[in-house]
Amino acid sequence: MKNLRSIALKEAQDRKSPEVSSPSPKISEYFGSHVFDKKKMRDYLSKEVYEKLISSIGYGEILNQEDANQIASAMKTWAMSKGVTHYTHWFQPLTGTTAEKHDSFFEPSGEGAIEKFAGSALVQQEPDASSFPNGGIRNTFEARGYTAWDPSSPAFIMERKAGKTLCIPTVFVAYTGEALDYKAPLLKALAAMDKAAVEVCQYFDKSITKVNASLGIEQEYFLVDLALYNARPDLALTGRALFGHISAKGQQLEDHYFGSIPDRVFTYMVDFENEALKLGIPLKTRHNEVAPSQFECAPIYEEINLAIDHNQLLMDVMEKVALRHNFKVLFHEKPYAGINGSGKHNNWSLITDTGKNLLAPGKTPKNNLMFLTFFVNTIKAVHEHADLLRASISSVSNDHRLGANEAPPAIISIFLGQQLDGILDEIEHSRINKKAKEESGMWLGIPKIPQISLDNTDRNRTSPFAFTGNKFELRAVGSSANSSGAMTVLNTIVADQLVKFKVEVDKLIKKGEKKDVAILTIIKKYIKESKDIRFEGNGYGKEWEDEAAKRGLSNIKTTPKALDALVSEKTTDLFIKTNVFSKRELHARHEILLEEFYKKLQIESRVMGEVVNSQIIPAAISYQNELIKNAQGIKDLGIGEDALATPLALIKEISDHIKGVKTNVDEMLEARKVSNVIEDTREKAIAYDEKVKIYFDTIRYHTDKLEQIINDQIWPLPKFRELLFLNK
Numbered sequence: 001m002k003n004l005r006s007i008a009l010k011e012a013q014d015r016k017s018p019e020v021s022s023p024s025p026k027i028s029e030y031f032g033s034h035v036f037d038k039k040k041m042r043d044y045l046s047k048e049v050y051e052k053l054i055s056s057i058g059y060g061e062i063l064n065q066e067d068a069n070q071i072a073s074a075m076k077t078w079a080m081s082k083g084v085t086h087y088t089h090w091f092q093p094l095t096g097t098t099a100e101k102h103d104s105f106f107e108p109s110g111e112g113a114i115e116k117f118a119g120s121a122l123v124q125q126e127p128d129a130s131s132f133p134n135g136g137i138r139n140t141f142e143a144r145g146y147t148a149w150d151p152s153s154p155a156f157i158m159e160r161k162a163g164k165t166l167c168i169p170t171v172f173v174a175y176t177g178e179a180l181d182y183k184a185p186l187l188k189a190l191a192a193m194d195k196a197a198v199e200v201c202q203y204f205d206k207s208i209t210k211v212n213a214s215l216g217i218e219q220e221y222f223l224v225d226l227a228l229y230n231a232r233p234d235l236a237l238t239g240r241a242l243f244g245h246i247s248a249k250g251q252q253l254e255d256h257y258f259g260s261i262p263d264r265v266f267t268y269m270v271d272f273e274n275e276a277l278k279l280g281i282p283l284k285t286r287h288n289e290v291a292p293s294q295f296e297c298a299p300i301y302e303e304i305n306l307a308i309d310h311n312q313l314l315m316d317v318m319e320k321v322a323l324r325h326n327f328k329v330l331f332h333e334k335p336y337a338g339i340n341g342s343g344k345h346n347n348w349s350l351i352t353d354t355g356k357n358l359l360a361p362g363k364t365p366k367n368n369l370m371f372l373t374f375f376v377n378t379i380k381a382v383h384e385h386a387d388l389l390r391a392s393i394s395s396v397s398n399d400h401r402l403g404a405n406e407a408p409p410a411i412i413s414i415f416l417g418q419q420l421d422g423i424l425d426e427i428e429h430s431r432i433n434k435k436a437k438e439e440s441g442m443w444l445g446i447p448k449i450p451q452i453s454l455d456n457t458d459r460n461r462t463s464p465f466a467f468t469g470n471k472f473e474l475r476a477v478g479s480s481a482n483s484s485g486a487m488t489v490l491n492t493i494v495a496d497q498l499v500k501f502k503v504e505v506d507k508l509i510k511k512g513e514k515k516d517v518a519i520l521t522i523i524k525k526y527i528k529e530s531k532d533i534r535f536e537g538n539g540y541g542k543e544w545e546d547e548a549a550k551r552g553l554s555n556i557k558t559t560p561k562a563l564d565a566l567v568s569e570k571t572t573d574l575f576i577k578t579n580v581f582s583k584r585e586l587h588a589r590h591e592i593l594l595e596e597f598y599k600k601l602q603i604e605s606r607v608m609g610e611v612v613n614s615q616i617i618p619a620a621i622s623y624q625n626e627l628i629k630n631a632q633g634i635k636d637l638g639i640g641e642d643a644l645a646t647p648l649a650l651i652k653e654i655s656d657h658i659k660g661v662k663t664n665v666d667e668m669l670e671a672r673k674v675s676n677v678i679e680d681t682r683e684k685a686i687a688y689d690e691k692v693k694i695y696f697d698t699i700r701y702h703t704d705k706l707e708q709i710i711n712d713q714i715w716p717l718p719k720f721r722e723l724l725f726l727n728k
């Protein structure tokens with residue numbers, strides 16, 4: 001009988017790509033064609049309502065019912081002209097994916113039927129969404145949750161083969177107003193950042209009235225043939241291979257990175273990029289990543305809320321389009337042990353409404369005071385709240401990656417590059433020269449900052465948070481994560497830091513100090529106070545772990561403990577002060593993240609047990625029986641003991657591994673039973689981490705040994721070499 005693996009292998013080898021063609025050789029001709037963007041708003045709205053909507057997008061001005069009616073009607077007219085029949089509020093619940101519930105425009109009326117979309121339906125919906133994670137904020141008997149329109153992210157059309165849907169980006173909140181999603185707190189953090197940054201900008205430029213955080217998200221992913229994926233219950237149910245001996249050839253030759261993209265993959269890339277571009281996602285870059293079958297795409301940076309909506313949408317589009325190509329896209333941080341995992345580098349900066357990037361050094365020492373203000377405050381904020389930032393990137397899947405010598409370590413540190421690191425040292429140690437002329441190379445004690453070419457700043461790939469010329473790059477975010485978690489934290493801590501900075505500077509000014517001197521005095525103080533977080537060396541080395549411990553930096557390796565920082569007194573104060581989370585919301589989130597952690601381990605452990613018992617052990621026994629027959633035959637021939645040595649040794653080896661794997665699976669089951677009855681969620685998550693997960697490696701050791709011994713013809717699971725190399 002043919003096993004699923006051999007059928008899948010045949011299918012994977014015979015793949016033909018579907019025909020793919022771009023709508024036009026000029027991307028600008030179809031970019032954003034499925035988005036109700038500013039141009040379409042202008043075309044479909046009265047001048048007055050258009051201006052109100054623009055002001056609502058930029059400055060949060062409230063729109064009235066009549067305006068909403070006109071906007072809804074305009075959206076409907078535009079959408080219907082593109083063949084749309086349904087609309088949905090599109091939101092980002094704490095499951096990590098996106099959610100939608102479609103309603104049609106169609107409505108029966110006295111004389112037949114009409115297509116209708118009222119302003120009230122645009123602005124607010126009440127999905128019966130009681131089954132989303134809420135961490136105790138909602139009970140099912142009071143399950144009301146509301147989605148509310150976010151005008152700052154434009155509506156778009158999601159196109160499927162069978163129909164089109166108008167998607168309206170929304171926040172998702174409980175009837176009490178408490179956030180149940182990723183977007184609501186992010187918007188609050190961005191509001192806090194805008195306010196704090198504008199106030200600090202006033203020291204330098206009175207014309208600045210708005211500061212937007214910007215973000216560019218690099219997305220790494222793996223591709224695997226759909227048939228092979230379906231023949232691996234572990235990949236299909238957990239997103240990662242729980243078994244599998246490393247392929248003899250992996251990434252050691254470094255021949256995949258930036259290599260020529262295989263044809264089948266290239267066709268897929270073009271296909272999903274076309275879809276993404278129609279949705280206004282400004283994709284720019286594509287390339288092979290380090291591991292075999294690993295790739296990356298990256299857009300141009302955008303306002304942060306939009307960048308995150310676009311990343312969530314992109315992941316959805318990539319998954320859908322992959323199926324047309326008989327691929328499965330894996331966003332898991334570590335689908336395959338032994339080769340690199342995937343991340344989502346978050347390139348973050350601050351841009352004013354006058355077009356200035358606050359994290360780009362200026363040309364003269366004087367206009368570098370503004371740059372240094374934002375630069376040093378960011379460093380100080382990360383120093384103060386490193387544990388919280390670490391918590392914000394924690395997940396069961398990212399635990400495989402952080403500190404695994406291929407991705408940033410679990411120790412949060414900042415890499416600035418030699419030049420800027422040296423400049424901060426120089427500022428720290430030089431006296432403020434109040435008389436220095438602006439034209440001189442050194443002003444007030446600020447040396448000239450050379451214009452840094454981007455190539456010079458990106459040398460240290462081992463740092464979790466690196467300055468790269470005109471932005472900071474948070475590299476520790478997991479590839480499957482919604483970046484909002486980390487970005488809500490980053491923007492909140494920097495906003496809070498800027499508020500503190502302003503208080504300290506104003507105090508000095510009040511005492512009679514000149515403004516520039518006051519600013520520089522506080523910057524110098526912050527440089528000194530936050531020095532320990534700066535690290536220029538190899539973040540993967542053991543020496544850094546020791547050094548970091550000496551500096552008092554945390555090195556929390558697992559999620560359940562890292563998440564403690566989310567509910568500490570310091571964090572609670574921070575979030576309440578900045579109006580981003582209430583205490584109840586924080587505790588709810590903490591609970592949800594812990595639940596997600598142990599539930600995912602629970603699923604992995606169950607899948608492991610099932611595959612071992614129903615596929616691996618039977619395959620091992622079947623091969624062992626062949627060997628027993630073989631040994632018996634040799635014995636019957638009477639050709640001597642020597643000839644029996646190999647089959648007998650193999651029979652024994654297989655027995656040992658079967659015993660090893662079976663004993664550990666049984667013990668793991670017992671450990672699960674013990675963990676399952678623990679009531680406290682944190683304790684339960686720790687139990688799963690420390691008492692259940694520890695069996696995974698041992699089980700895998702035995703199954704991977706069996707994989708290497710057993711007849712390839714009967715091994716049931718597609719092997720790593722097949723998963724990784726059959727994509728041409």
Ligand SMILES: [Mg+2]
Binds near residue numbers: 289
């Ligand atoms: Mg990369």
